[in-house]
Amino acid sequence: MPDWKKLIEAKIALARRGAPPGKQHSDSRLPAGQTLVTNFPVLDLGVHPEVSLERWSLRVHGLVEQEVLLDWQAFQALPQIEDISDFHCVTRWSQFDMNWEGVRARDLLALAQPLADARHVTLHSYDGYTTNLSLEALLDDDVIVAHSVLGAPLSKMHGGPVRLVVPKRYAWKSAKWLKAIELHAEDRPGFWEERGYHNEADPWKEERFSRD
Numbered sequence: 575m576p577d578w579k580k581l582i583e584a585k586i587a588l589a590r591r592g593a594p595p596g597k598q599h600s601d602s603r604l605p606a607g608q609t610l611v612t613n614f615p616v617l618d619l620g621v622h623p624e625v626s627l628e629r630w631s632l633r634v635h636g637l638v639e640q641e642v643l644l645d646w647q648a649f650q651a652l653p654q655i656e657d658i659s660d661f662h663c664v665t666r667w668s669q670f671d672m673n674w675e676g677v678r679a680r681d682l683l684a685l686a687q688p689l690a691d692a693r694h695v696t697l698h699s700y701d702g703y704t705t706n707l708s709l710e711a712l713l714d715d716d717v718i719v720a721h722s723v724l725g726a727p728l729s730k731m732h733g734g735p736v737r738l739v740v741p742k743r744y745a746w747k748s749a750k751w752l753k754a755i756e757l758h759a760e761d762r763p764g765f766w767e768e769r770g771y772h773n774e775a776d777p778w779k780e781e782r783f784s785r786d
């Protein structure tokens with residue numbers, strides 16, 4: 575026979591105390607420290623490169639069996655998917671229900687066939703920006719190389735023709751104007767990671783800065 579009295583007392587004590595700190599947000603859609611927006615702000619280094627579809631290409635290189643170089647037509651011919659996710663910026667805004675269309679990063683990487691020692695990637699962008707991810711994070715099934723959002727082609731200010739979207743990381747990992755994905759064995763910090771942003775950038779752990 576369980577000791578009901580003890581169990582009930584323990585439960586009441588828990589309810590009185592409320593959820594332990596850090597737990598409040600774990601059931602919510604909004605990560606700690608974030609504010610919900612609906613206006614999809616623009617954040618970048620201030621350079622919006624003009625990349626015409628004729629000049630555009632996307633390269634997957636480094637530790638791969640088969641280097642991939644896609645022009646616009648070849649990219650469009652890959653299996654297209656739609657993925658709805660929430661977008662969290664380290665500057666504390668989040669927008670829900672972003673409907674991205676494009677190619678799953680995993681499908682793109684499958685064409686290149688990563689070598690066994692490939693563990694990390696650098697995303698290279700047309701504005702000179704870089705950011706890094708583990709190969710594992712890039713291969714997550716919600717990571718998309720997107721050409722459209724919310725029913726329209728990506729505008730230049732949001733990274734068109736094509737950007738990466740990594741919903742489980744703060745948005746600085748979602749490289750706009752994506753130009754190349756480079757695979758390597760070792761981790762190479764990108765633009766913000768070299769300037770004190772957290773290497774992992776998980777909004778659910780509030781991994782904003784590396785020296786918090």
Ligand SMILES: Nc1nc2c(c(=O)[nH]1)N[C@H]1C(S)=C(S)[C@@H](COP(=O)(O)O)O[C@H]1N2
Nearest residue numbers: 615616617618619699703732745746749750
């Ligand atoms: N190429 C490139 N990608 C970038 C950036 C950038 O400066 N250059 N800024 C990053 C940052 S800090 C954020 S918060 C998001 C913002 O995306 P948005 O402007 O579409 O909201 O893009 C990320 N991707």
Ligand SMILES: [Mo]
Nearest residue numbers: 617663664746
């Ligand atoms: Mo950002």
